[in-house]
Amino acid sequence: MTDGAPGTDGATYAWAPAEPKPRKNRSGLWIGIPAGATAVALIAASLVLIAPGASVAGVQIGGLTAGAAAQAIESRLAQTSVTVESPAGEVVVTGADLGATVDAAALADKAFADNPMWKPASWFPEGTGVTVQIDEAEAAAVLRDKAPGAYRAPVDATVAYDAGSQAYVTTPAEAGEGIDVATVAAALQSAFDAGTASTTVEATLVPVDAPVSTDEAAAAVGTLNGILDSAGFYIGDERTVTVDRATAASWLTVTPDGKGAFAISADEAAIQNVVGGLTAAVDRGAVNADVIVDTGGEVIHTITEGQTGRTLGDTAGIAAAFATQLAEGNGRYALTVAETPFETTKTERRIDVNLSTQTTTLWQNGQVYRTYTISSGAGDHATHTGEFRIGWKTAMQDMGCVPGYDYCTKDVPWVAYFNGDEGFHGTYWHNNFGTPMSHGCINMTIAQAKELYDWAYRGTEVSVHY
Structure with a gap:
């Protein structure tokens, strides 16, 4: 006893120290934590890593994440x-120099999807091939810079206006020469597939096409000459104000982009110089029509064509709009005008031949215009009756004078046929008008025949009766 205390009986008692509580054995826990954590980590890793032995074009990507594999x-x-x-000579280029690319991310993702580490059956798969893409322009530029002696520059096709022919013309492209990019690309593909870091290839020199081809320049010339062919200001289908080819060409600027396209621009200020005179060229008054018609109202002859009047409105903005249109390859600018209609005067004409009275009467708008005493066909050659129209007309001809006719009359004037070989004509060989005398034609004095010839147009109705 080390400590004492008086007891109830006066004795002093000493107490032994209390035994310590037994400590919990945690050794198993401490020993187990590292092993468990490692197992968890391995399991987690297997869920994101590609299986061992996996490769893409000779690149070992086993044990990598998809992102690391892509890199x-x-x-x-x-x-x-x-x-x-x-x-x-000899030059060395890398995949980076040639602008070589593959879809590495997609390849890595597929490699993981097909061969994840957590799936032991997928370990050590066969390698995956891949197609390498080459930026041909970048590759050609690198080879040209590294081996200038192997390069002869091509010459672009050009477009220019030729004043002599008043047309745009093309100067053809000329091919250059350079190292064959396809051969170099194939060598890179082969080395990458084999998983080798380098390779050597013998490349020939091949033609190098010009960036701007002859065909592309010719297409631009076609558009430009189409503008020159049609350039002008239109009202409907009428090219009311024509812009001559040289003037239209002076408005245009053609700028190649070096890749085959040709941009067209137009000088708005130059166009405005023509726009300023449009009103004088376009505005006009209406012109009334004057026509000859038959009894049914059908036009048989137009003496004066009718023409609508028109007035051009505000011209502000036309130059800018036309410049934009020309840049798009369209040389036809449509004008907007206010139109005034014209009136039409119709004159009805017809001819009446009365064989009983031996008269011919010209009727105009229902009134007698002229009446002539005539000589019609006699005996077996009597003039045929019926409804006819004036057909062929001639100022002079011989009548008969060919086999099959029993007469020959030279230089018969002012002939207007209405029924086969029957017609009106002047007569110089007799003056016995009022009596049938002819072989079927209507004989008239020369002056009367000339008046009828001028008055009766083709299509004029002729009524012959008794």
Whole structure:
């Protein structure tokens, strides 16, 4: 007893220290934590890593995440080099120099999807091939810069206005020469597929097409000459104000972009100089029509064509709008005008031949215009009755004078046929008008025949009766 205390009986008692409580054994817990954590970590890793032994075009990506695998693929491609032996010497280019690309992200994602680490059956799969894409323009530029002796520059096709022919013409493109990009690309593909860091290839020189081809320039010339062919200010289908080819060409500027396209622009200020005179060229008064008609009202002859009047409105903005239109390849500018209609005067004409009275009467608008005493066909040659129209007319001809006719009359004047070989004509061989005398025609004095010839147009109705 080490400590004492008086007891109830006066004795002093000493107490032994209390035994400590037994401690919990945690050794198993401490030993188990590292092993468990490692197992969890391994399980977690297996869920995001690609299976061991997986490869893409010789690039080992097993045990990598898809993102890391994509970077590895891209890095290998960029660093793969090709030694190019050409007639102009030897150059070395890398995948990066050639603008080589693959869809590394998609390849890595597919590799993980097909061969995840958590799936032991997918470990050590066969390698995956891939198609390398080359930026041909970038590759050609690199090869040209690294081996200038192997390069002869092509010459672009050009477009220019030729004042002599008043048309746009093309100067054809000329091909250049350079290292064959396709051969270099194939060598890079082969090295990448094999998983080798470098390779050597012998490349020939091949033609290098001009960026601006002859066909592309010809297409631009077609558009430009189409503008020159049609350039002008239109009212409907009428080219009311024509813009001559040289003037239209002076408005235009043609700018090649070096890739085959030709931009067209137009000088708005120059166009405005023509726009300023449009009102004087377009505005006009109406012109009334004057026509000859038959009894049914059908026009048989137009003496004066009718023409609508028109007035051009505000011309502000026309130059700018036309400049935009020309840049789009359209040389036809449609004007807006206010129109005034014209009136039409109709004159009805017809001819009446009365064989009983031996008279011919010209009727105009229902009134007698002229009446002539005539000689019609006699005996077996009596003039045929019926409804006819004036057909062929001639100022002079011989009548008969050919086999089959029993007469020959030279230089018969002012002939207007209405029924086959029957017609009106002047007569100089007799003056016995009022009596049938002819072989079927209507004989008239020369002056009367001339008046009828001028008055009766083709299509004029002729009524012959008794």
